[in-house]
Amino acid sequence: MSNVLPLGASRADRIYNFFSCVIDSIGWPLGMAFFSNTIILPVFLAHLGASDLLVGCVPALMNLLITLPGFLVVPYLSRRKRARGFLIWIALLERFALFPLVPLTLILGVSHPKWMIAALFGCLTVHATMMGLNQPAYWMAVGKTIPSHWRGRLYGVAGGIGGVLSVGVERLLSHLLSGPSGGFPEGYSQGFLIGFLILTFTVLPLGFLREPDSPVVVDKDAHPPFARELTRVLRGNRSFRNFLYAQTAFQLAAGVTPFYILYAQRDIGANTTAVAAFTGVMVCVTAFGGLGWGAWADRAGNKIILLAASLCAVLAPLAALGAHAPVTFYSVFILLALLASASNIAGANIVMEFASEAHEIALYMSIANIMTALPRTVATLLGGAVASATHGYRVGFALSAILALISLLLTLRVTEPRIKVERPLPPGP
Numbered sequence: 001m002s003n004v005l006p007l008g009a010s011r012a013d014r015i016y017n018f019f020s021c022v023i024d025s026i027g028w029p030l031g032m033a034f035f036s037n038t039i040i041l042p043v044f045l046a047h048l049g050a051s052d053l054l055v056g057c058v059p060a061l062m063n064l065l066i067t068l069p070g071f072l073v074v075p076y077l078s079r080r081k082r083a084r085g086f087l088i089w090i091a092l093l094e095r096f097a098l099f100p101l102v103p104l105t106l107i108l109g110v111s112h113p114k115w116m117i118a119a120l121f122g123c124l125t126v127h128a129t130m131m132g133l134n135q136p137a138y139w140m141a142v143g144k145t146i147p148s149h150w151r152g153r154l155y156g157v158a159g160g161i162g163g164v165l166s167v168g169v170e171r172l173l174s175h176l177l178s179g180p181s182g183g184f185p186e187g188y189s190q191g192f193l194i195g196f197l198i199l200t201f202t203v204l205p206l207g208f209l210r211e212p213d214s215p216v217v218v219d220k221d222a223h224p225p226f227a228r229e230l231t232r233v234l235r236g237n238r239s240f241r242n243f244l245y246a247q248t249a250f251q252l253a254a255g256v257t258p259f260y261i262l263y264a265q266r267d268i269g270a271n272t273t274a275v276a277a278f279t280g281v282m283v284c285v286t287a288f289g290g291l292g293w294g295a296w297a298d299r300a301g302n303k304i305i306l307l308a309a310s311l312c313a314v315l316a317p318l319a320a321l322g323a324h325a326p327v328t329f330y331s332v333f334i335l336l337a338l339l340a341s342a343s344n345i346a347g348a349n350i351v352m353e354f355a356s357e358a359h360e361i362a363l364y365m366s367i368a369n370i371m372t373a374l375p376r377t378v379a380t381l382l383g384g385a386v387a388s389a390t391h392g393y394r395v396g397f398a399l400s401a402i403l404a405l406i407s408l409l410l411t412l413r414v415t416e417p418r419i420k421v422e423r424p425l426p427p428g429p
Contacts, residue, residue, distance in 0.1 A: 013210040017145035020205035025158030027202020033169050034195025039279045042258045047184040048113040056384025063376035065128035067369035070136045071226050074362050081213040083137040088207035094130035095200045101192045109185030136362035143352050143361040155345045156294020163287030170280020182272040239415040240354045244371045246410035253313050253403035255379030256396040263393040270326040278333045285337035293342045301416040305346035312339035313404035317397035353417040
């Protein structure tokens, strides 16, 4: 398992890299709160007259494009000494793909809603494709610059700081989405601009990471085809296979996520003020939840965090089925935030720890993304289809709880990769 930095990496470099990654990890959830697939974009599409099936297509499209393209860049990254340069330029393209939503929402939102839907899908397509291409580089850079027993702390510290800042996000969204029109289109345009600026400025420190060089092998035989590497890893690592089975069920269970907010609005009576409050609660709980999950993961490993995420995924749809007023629906978004923060921290970190060497991190991350791409993609499409067929969301919530329970049981079969570590770890920051 790749758990320590190369011997040439000084403690000062580790600390510098730690806080560079913290800044990016603070800005990412805060900025993406203004483009939330769970709350903001479903309500935005509802303003545009989109169907439930179309609402489900947004996370399906993004999940597909985020997970699949990464394998294309693995051979390229394996021939580079550093991933940093590739990482920052693709990250900037990824963010600038969202900027056209700022003027187009004002220009097309009211007069040409169908064109605006097409523009939204176009921007998200470019954004998600860049994210997909960049994922191996990001995790390779993190794996090379942050020791494994600092990674939970990294995302936990960022989450705690983000939790404080999320109070301002909630108040800002409450202001932007207020009024008889629910903030459409002006409030959404302003929110998209703010989200773009946060995402862009906070990613810049990643371009200055003190990343140690990786050994570069010129011999082309040292870089076998991806299909051969895929077969080697899946055949040789049973625990990694069990992890992928569990994540398949987990991703399918998430297929109803975009419909919680629509259910709250249409069936429970939540107004636009409640929508903004739900967003603020999710950002805050995700942030502070990450602080707890990260500290726990550093001490106990990532498997236990994945089990907790699956348990929250079981409870969230059950809470939605039992909710009868907007105030009781806060429990649903609290559970969704807890499972999201737990899954985001442990899901990626455990994959990096399955890799035996730092240079294999990009390969393992790409394999994990590819193997979960199909369930990620079809999940929300199935959720939208079930909602349309049953003229409601309750059946989908019940199916989600069952799938999450299956994920929990499958995760029990995963072996914590960190228990194989025998080398002493350097002190934390």
